[in-house]
Amino acid sequence: MEKFESRVIVSGVGLSETGRGLDRTGLDLALDAALAAIGDAGLGPGDIDGIASLPFGDRPPEELIDALGLQIDWLGAPSSGAQLGVIISAAMAIAAGLCRHVLIYRSVQRLGGLLGSASGTLPAPEGPWEWHVPFHEYSAVNLCAMQARRHMHQYGTTKEQLGWVAMTCRRHAALNDKAVIRSPLSMRDYLDAPMISDPLGRLDCDLPIDAAVGLVLSSSAFVADCPNPPVRIEAVGCANHGPTGWETRLDFPTMAARDAAAQMWSRTDLGPADVDVAEVYDGFTILTLSWLEALGFCAEGEAGPFVDGGARIQLGGELPLNTYGGQLSAGRLHGLWLFHEAVLQLRGDAGARQVPGASVAITSAGGISKCGCVLLTR
Amino acid sequence: MPEPARIVPSLDGLSRAFWTGGSRGELMLSHCQACQYWIHPPKPLCPRCHERDLRWEPTSGVATLFSYTVNFKAWNPKVPVPYVLGIVELPEQAGLRLTTNIVNCSVDDIEIGMRLRVNFEQHGEVFVPLFEPAASVERLRTESAG
Numbered sequence: 404m405e406k407f408e409s410r411v412i413v414s415g416v417g418l419s420e421t422g423r424g425l426d427r428t429g430l431d432l433a434l435d436a437a438l439a440a441i442g443d444a445g446l447g448p449g450d451i452d453g454i455a456s457l458p459f460g461d462r463p464p465e466e467l468i469d470a471l472g473l474q475i476d477w478l479g480a481p482s483s484g485a486q487l488g489v490i491i492s493a494a495m496a497i498a499a500g501l502c503r504h505v506l507i508y509r510s511v512q513r514l515g516g517l518l519g520s521a522s523g524t525l526p527a528p529e530g531p532w533e534w535h536v537p538f539h540e541y542s543a544v545n546l547c548a549m550q551a552r553r554h555m556h557q558y559g560t561t562k563e564q565l566g567w568v569a570m571t572c573r574r575h576a577a578l579n580d581k582a583v584i585r586s587p588l589s590m591r592d593y594l595d596a597p598m599i600s601d602p603l604g605r606l607d608c609d610l611p612i613d614a615a616v617g618l619v620l621s622s623s624a625f626v627a628d629c630p631n632p633p634v635r636i637e638a639v640g641c642a643n644h645g646p647t648g649w650e651t652r653l654d655f656p657t658m659a660a661r662d663a664a665a666q667m668w669s670r671t672d673l674g675p676a677d678v679d680v681a682e683v684y685d686g687f688t689i690l691t692l693s694w695l696e697a698l699g700f701c702a703e704g705e706a707g708p709f710v711d712g713g714a715r716i717q718l719g720g721e722l723p724l725n726t727y728g729g730q731l732s733a734g735r736l737h738g739l740w741l742f743h744e745a746v747l748q749l750r751g752d753a754g755a756r757q758v759p760g761a762s763v764a765i766t767s768a769g770g771i772s773k774c775g776c777v778l779l780t781r
Numbered sequence: 782m783p784e785p786a787r788i789v790p791s792l793d794g795l796s797r798a799f800w801t802g803g804s805r806g807e808l809m810l811s812h813c814q815a816c817q818y819w820i821h822p823p824k825p826l827c828p829r830c831h832e833r834d835l836r837w838e839p840t841s842g843v844a845t846l847f848s849y850t851v852n853f854k855a856w857n858p859k860v861p862v863p864y865v866l867g868i869v870e871l872p873e874q875a876g877l878r879l880t881t882n883i884v885n886c887s888v889d890d891i892e893i894g895m896r897l898r899v900n901f902e903q904h905g906e907v908f909v910p911l912f913e914p915a916a917s918v919e920r921l922r923t924e925s926a927g
Contacts, residue, residue, distance in 0.1 A: 421894045443909070523923065527788065527789070527790055528788060528790055528793040529790075533796060533822070534822050534879065534880060535880055536790075537787055537788060537789050537790060537858060537868060537907075537909050538786050538880050538881055538882050538909070538911075539787070539852065539856070539860050539864055539866070539882065540866050540880055541856040541857060542854075542856055544854075545850055545852060545866050548850035548866075549848040549849060549850050549867075549868055550848070550853075551851055552848045552849060553847065553848035553893070553895070555850070556893045597853070598851075598853045599852075599853060599854045600850045600851070600852045600853065600854065600866075601850050601852075601853065601863075602850075602853040603850075645828075646828070650847075650878050650879070650880050651821070651878055652870040652875065652876075653876040655847075655848075655874070
């Protein structure tokens with residue numbers, strides 16, 4: 404199969420300073436990450452002719468275009484493929500010949516989970532929120548909590564099994580000096596954390612931080628000039644299968660992750676057994692379990708036993724998971740730090756947390772009805 | 782107990798019947814007359830057969846609990862916590878679900894699969910459909926009959 408993916412490489416990655424309460428603007432952090440990624444690719448801002456960012460909660464691309472003096476031909480803010488849609492769309496634009504080097508960025512400033520203001524004076528809910536806000540459902544954590552509760556009911560998944568995802572991410576964060584929380588986490592600590600929306604507690608939710616990540620995707624014609632080992636996009640998948648209401652899908656609790664994974668696997672001869680490292684979305688711990696099932700690392704309903712005890716998913720295990728600490732401990736960058744880490748692993752640049760000989764990495768983001776995943780190789 | 786600080790929708794033509802049916806004690810949903818599909822949330826046409834011959838009809842008002850969460854975080858400082866969010870499934874059609882609150886029930890007694898019935902909470906012309914254990918209603922009836 405002639406795939407557009409083969410016409411694109413990941414040429415550069417960069418991270419800003421990371422922390423909480425940094426007192427720096429989102430634009431400032433985004434520019435740090437952007438310049439780091441562009442420099443990592445051996446390029447200058449004048450080489451960038453495409454730009455893409457998530458269509459929510461970030462500084463608009465126009466601000467980076469102005470600040471860096473970019474001459475942009477292609478600008479994308481896609482919502483298909485969830486958070487990884489920026490990567491998928493940028494790769495498509497390069498493969499289509501609309502641009503050669505696309506800057507992708509995400510900056511966050513402890514962007515909260517509350518969908519609106521905390522004052523209780525939210526305006527009358529519109530659109531899909533009409534069916535949630537009148538029942539005091541204000542946050543995605545409520546929906547993911549009900550996804551988790553249903554998963555527990557159908558499959559016997561336990562709170563402790565969710566905890567193994569959080570604990571494993573924390574162990575990996577200790578090996579990453581950019582991770583925002585690196586202190587040891589015991590099962591007792593995990594179980595004692597304040598409950599947010601039962602069964603999800605504070606340590607089941609990703610960590611709001613101040614940070615930005617940058618990525619550069621380039622035409623595969625750049626391979627010879629790229630200063631880094633080129634990381635290749637093997638296959639992508641995205642799904643936005645309806646209905647979009649989180650509670651109304653008949654295949655609750657798995658949903659669109661399975662559809663996105665099916666598309667991705669249909670575009671490659673590789674399979675789950677070929678994956679050396681998994682950087683799987685952990686906006687909430689239950690979403691990680693859902694992705695492990697959807698991507699075929701275990702059967703439907705068996706992600707709880709798969710992660711139990713942590714042996715399989717820790718560094719040294721059969722499927723090292725979220726090796727930089729994940730959104731749960733390194734911090735929330737809406738899926739793009741996961742991608743950044745996959746690139747480092749495939750280059751062999753992950754330092755103390757390197758998976759020896761990693762040559763195939765999987766990344767995924769999103770949950771419920773909007774999902775995307777990208778398989779990378781070196 | 783003070784009235785919960787519910788943020789209710791402003792009514793429009795698409796959803797008015799859903800939010801006002803409680804004035805008659807009826808949980809109203811849009812029903813396709815062409816293919817008999819129940820539609821929620823409401824749409825201008827049937828998402829299954831794409832016909833526009835829709836009619837608002839009362840449902841049985843009973844449901845089973847599909848999933849739930851006890852919310853502990855005070856997202857809205859005017860709303861006392863904890864409270865219970867639930868996804869309930871109506872018997873009229875497989876997968877016909879809506880998000881609601883489970884009320885008049887101890888958290889310890891809540892379980893997936895429990896039988897529920899609608900109980901409206903009025904806010905002006907809006908009647909918010911909440912759900913409570915069907916058993917508690919039956920018990921109250923028995924007690925009042927006794």
